[in-house]
Amino acid sequence: MPEGDTVWNTARVLERALGGARLTGSDFRVPRLAATDLTGWTVRASASRGKHLLLRLAAPGPVGPAGVTDWTLHSHLRMDGAWRAYAPGERWAARPAHLIRAVLRTAGAVAVGYHLHELALVPTAEEHTLVGHLGPDLLGADWDPAEVVRRLAAHPRAPIGEALLDQRNLAGVGNLYKCEVLFLRGISPWTPVGAVPDLAGTVALAQRLLAANRGRWAQSTTGSLHRGQTSYVYGRRAQPCRRCGTAIRKEELGDRVTYWCPVCQPAPPS
Numbered sequence: 001m002p003e004g005d006t007v008w009n010t011a012r013v014l015e016r017a018l019g020g021a022r023l024t025g026s027d028f029r030v031p032r033l034a035a036t037d038l039t040g041w042t043v044r045a046s047a048s049r050g051k052h053l054l055l056r057l058a059a060p061g062p063v064g065p066a067g068v069t070d071w072t073l074h075s076h077l078r079m080d081g082a083w084r085a086y087a088p089g090e091r092w093a094a095r096p097a098h099l100i101r102a103v104l105r106t107a108g109a110v111a112v113g114y115h116l117h118e119l120a121l122v123p124t125a126e127e128h129t130l131v132g133h134l135g136p137d138l139l140g141a142d143w144d145p146a147e148v149v150r151r152l153a154a155h156p157r158a159p160i161g162e163a164l165l166d167q168r169n170l171a172g173v174g175n176l177y178k179c180e181v182l183f184l185r186g187i188s189p190w191t192p193v194g195a196v197p198d199l200a201g202t203v204a205l206a207q208r209l210l211a212a213n214r215g216r217w218a219q220s221t222t223g224s225l226h227r228g229q230t231s232y233v234y235g236r237r238a239q240p241c242r243r244c245g246t247a248i249r250k251e252e253l254g255d256r257v258t259y260w261c262p263v264c265q266p267a268p269p270s
Ligand SMILES: [Zn+2]
Pocket: 241, 242, 243, 244, 245, 246, 261, 262, 263, 264, 265
């Protein structure tokens, strides 16, 4: 499940594969960029912002009506997207070929983007039009937990299970971390933000869980990387709670499903 930590890792993969290199070819398989050719462009840097990937490029000369040279290739992984780096000549085995949306080649590597969303090329100076609405990034240099608490508290009636997923409050938490954080804090996902006893502690725990999974693809909130033991509640419907043995429940909350233990996370007072 691509969440902030997965996107952070992906940005590092692209940095290692392409960073500082000149592109020897590009191939975009989306209508909007079908005519775009980045051959001769240089990859300046690869960054993540919440669940957005920003590949910063330098054109060999001024491009477009604005005549700028610094551009950003933006992509969003949502639930199913991925970038993979291959050596030249290596088989692209990660996903079926019909899911390929972008290919970037250098002398030493090939980056292949599968099922990318919101693929766009914008002047780097206009990145804020893509990511400016995001709250503080859990894994960013500008991480600001007090600002996150302030943003959450501004909507006290919102269920905490929805508020943690709202990237305008904080950028990087997806459904897995949301479910796990609320279990670990003993909070029902339906609790209004205004009734959460320690909002700052909840936000701090979300940041620690994501940070703990930086640098590896496996996501674990339990400390175990063994299959079937990596989460407390996420993906464990009808299985016994690891604390109290009660069957874990799964229900819709907003436009996502949520997993929780009805005993460890009692319903909010109505
Ligand atoms: Zn329980």
